[in-house]
Amino acid sequence: MTETVREKAALAVAEIETVAQAVLADPGKEMVALAAAPAPVAEEIRARMAEINLGDSSSIMYFGSRAQNDLQAVSQEMLADVKNKDVGPAGDSLSAIVTTIRGFSVSELDVRRKQSWWERLTGRAAPFAQFLARYEAVQTQIDRITDELLSHETKLLKDVKALDLLYAKTLGFYDELALFIAAGEEKLREVDATVIPAKEAEVAAAPEEQKVLRAQELRDLRAARDDLERRVHDLKLTRQVTMQSLPSIRLVQENDKSLVTKINSTLVNTVPLWETQLAQAVTIQRSAEAARAVRQASDLTNELLTANAKNLREANAAVRTEMERGIFDIEAVKAANGELIATIEDSLRIADEGKRKRAAAEKDLGEMETQLRETLSSARAKPTADKS
Incomplete structure (x- = not known):
């Protein structure tokens, strides 16, 4: 009015x-x-x-x-x-x-x-x-x-x-x-x-x-x-x-x-x-x-605080975990050590197998050489017998 x-x-x-x-x-x-x-x-x-x-x-x-x-x-x-x-x-x-x-x-x-x-x-x-x-x-x-x-x-x-x-x-x-x-x-x-x-x-x-x-x-x-x-x-x-x-x-x-x-x-x-x-x-x-x-602003602030706290916790856990780790993880060292031992054992096994195979080969070679000499000797004796 x-x-x-x-x-x-x-x-x-x-x-x-x-x-x-x-x-x-x-x-x-x-x-x-x-x-x-x-x-x-x-x-x-x-x-x-x-x-x-x-x-x-x-x-x-x-x-x-x-x-x-x-x-x-x-x-x-x-x-x-x-x-x-x-x-x-x-x-x-x-x-x-x-x-x-x-x-x-x-x-x-x-x-x-x-x-x-x-x-x-x-x-x-x-x-x-x-x-x-x-x-x-x-x-x-x-x-x-x-x-x-x-x-x-x-x-x-x-x-x-x-x-x-x-x-x-x-x-x-x-x-x-x-x-x-x-x-x-x-x-x-x-x-x-x-x-x-x-x-x-x-x-x-x-x-x-x-x-x-x-x-x-x-x-x-x-x-x-x-x-x-x-x-x-x-x-x-x-x-x-x-x-x-x-x-x-x-x-x-x-x-x-x-x-x-x-x-x-x-x-x-x-x-x-x-x-x-x-x-x-x-x-x-x-x-x-x-x-x-105001409520929306407060809600946003609370959301940011909650998100920041959660991120801080996750980041802190990651950092502290990394800080508490050694340069090499013990599990990695154990795995590497196991692999090394297995490698050495494989080397020894292969070396022994090589020795065994070489010994067998030398034996075979000796036998083959003996057989070859015997064969050659037998071949030279046959022509002499024919002349007599």
Whole structure:
């Protein structure tokens, strides 16, 4: 809500209290006849009786109409003001602001909440930027609606004041009708008791040539009397309808006053409270974002510490192992020694085998040499024997 609207709403509180505390007078009691009326009222009744001229039908026809002039002026002014209002009911704006506030779901845009299956399926996230964009859109709507509510409040206050005036004029018309009715009834009583009997006596005493004229005057007088009676009856009906309109005006006023009070309470209390709560929600979301970033940093630090500790342990084990090793591993020395011994043994075995083979070869050579000498010796002896 803008600061201008807030200031205007605060200034309207005093005016609303003044309007709400205005006390409307109740309609008067039963009508008072001329004989029982106090002196000031009796004078008012006689003044209205003087307006009746039985010889003038228009005076009877418009008897009591003068009281309606002020009332009609006020009513027409109110109707003209209503025609100039090109706005919807204030209740619609109140409903709109409630709908707007309820339409803003903080939980739906909570970045800490677990995403729905549809959001997971469509891959849609609930980022904090979306939360702020929604908040700004709703805030714009609230500002627009509060401006409308302030305008409604001003018009309703004007209507309440106009209804105060209309009620006062209607109540005055109601009391005025009582005077006209009392005056009419008193005139009827006077006509019935005095004027008509006097006219009847005049007709009876008139010469024969004037009886028809005087009889016509009597009929006209009685017709005027009946017209007056009907007019008084109409005034009584009008007074009854006027009496019924007074509580109707009060009811409309009370509704307008209640609506004005509700609008002002919404502007002064509800909207600022909602804006405060929404601002807190935004702040909480920002805190959640900051906490999440801090948690991620802490998690990364812890992961680095854990990884470094693990690497340090592995490196230390490798270094210490290498440090504790000799230049040659004992197992390697043992293996090399075993191989060396086996090599020496193989050499000795091969040497012995060579000696054995050489000895056998020398023996074979000796035998072959002996055989060769014997063969050669045998070959030389055969030719000598042939000569002998």
